[in-house]
Amino acid sequence: MKIASKYIVPLVLLTLFSCGGSGDDPTPEPEPEVPVPLAAxxxxxxxxxxxxxxxxxxxxxxxxxxxxxxxxxxxxxxxxxxxxxxxxxxxxxxxxxxxxxxxxxxxxxxxxxxxxxxxxxxxxxxxxxxxxxAGAAIENYAPFPAYDPYPEMGIEVVSGNISLQWEGSDLDGDSLSYSVYLDTANPPTTLLGGTASTNIDATLEADTIYYWQVISTDSAGNSSTSEIFEFRTSS
Missing domain, CATH: 2.60.40.10 (Immunoglobulins)
Incomplete structure (x- = not known):
């Protein structure tokens, strides 16, 4: 069956208008990245x-x-x-x-x-x-409280044997000794041991939260207490 030509033209025009587009829509420019600040x-x-x-x-x-x-x-x-x-x-x-x-x-x-x-x-x-x-004149200063602990605050470590570590310093340059407390209670009251080093070995149970604290004492008898550090062992 033949289709009359008068129906063909409108159909073609309709197709052109339906599928056509200008093609001139601009692509949005990306936002410029803000440079990351550097440490002071x-x-x-x-x-x-x-x-x-x-x-x-x-x-x-x-x-x-x-x-x-x-x-x-x-x-x-x-x-x-x-x-x-x-x-x-x-x-x-x-x-x-x-x-x-x-x-x-x-x-x-x-x-x-x-x-x-x-x-x-x-x-x-x-x-x-x-x-x-500085305050009133002091002949000998207490040491700084122990800092930079390992394990770091809030992290999870493998149970078993571990070396607890920290940093210590003293304004007068006195030699320091440390008493370390480790416990599952907060604050820790169980003395793990004393040492002149900035580390001490401990044995940890699995799936347990531990709290520990270091008391630093200088050769003049002045002492300072660190904050309470906390970590967890894996199951």
């Missing part, structure tokens, strides 16, 4: 030193100006200070490279600076520095 370099207070340059505001407090070098690709900095005796942390943000903070005198602290940038969630963290904020 700490300047003051000096690492493992006594800070004597604070402005005394009372018998118990002084104001210390923390300083660091500007880091690339950074819009803001967060200064976090930890009281090494109480474990309490305080944080403050600034777009500058220094910040004045009121601290307790005669107290050991650690501090870090976190760099951040607008348009990205990526951050960069500086080294951790420790210092002793």
């Amino acid at each position: 370099t700490l300047v003051f207070p000096d690492n493992n030193e006594e800070c004597t340059e604070g402005v005394i505001v009372s018998d118990t407090e002084s104001q210390v100006t923390f300083q660091w070098a500007a880091s690339e690709n950074t819009d803001d900095y967060t200064l976090t200070i930890q009281n090494l005796e109480t474990g309490v942390e305080t944080s403050s943000s600034t777009s500058n490279t220094e910040l004045q903070v009121t601290l307790n005198r005669g107290t050991a602290y650690s501090w870090i600076v976190v760099s951040s940038a607008d348009g990205t969630n990526e951050t960069a963290t500086s080294e951790t520095w420790r210092f002793y904020n």
Whole structure:
């Protein structure tokens, strides 16, 4: 059967209009990537030193100006200070490279600076520095509380024999000895042993949460207690 030609043209036109397109739609430009901020370099207070340059505001407090070098690709900095005796942390943000903070005198602290940038969630963290904020004259300072533990806080390790490790330092350069407490209770009260090294061996049960703590004592008899470290063993 033949189809009349008058029906063919409209059908072709309909096909052209239905399937055609301009083909000129622009491809969206990708958003430019925001450069990742780099870690700041700490300047003051000096690492493992006594800070004597604070402005005394009372018998118990002084104001210390923390300083660091500007880091690339950074819009803001967060200064976090930890009281090494109480474990309490305080944080403050600034777009500058220094910040004045009121601290307790005669107290050991650690501090870090976190760099951040607008348009990205990526951050960069500086080294951790420790210092002793000067108080009344002291002939011999207590050692810094033990830090940088292994196992690290909250991680899981294999049960069995393990070497607990940490770092220690003393402003006066005195030799240090350590008493290590390890327990399944918090706070730990079971003495694992004493050592002049910064490590001690322990035997761990499987599928158990352990808490441990280090008491550092210098040759003058001054001592300091670390925060309580925690880890878990695998099943």
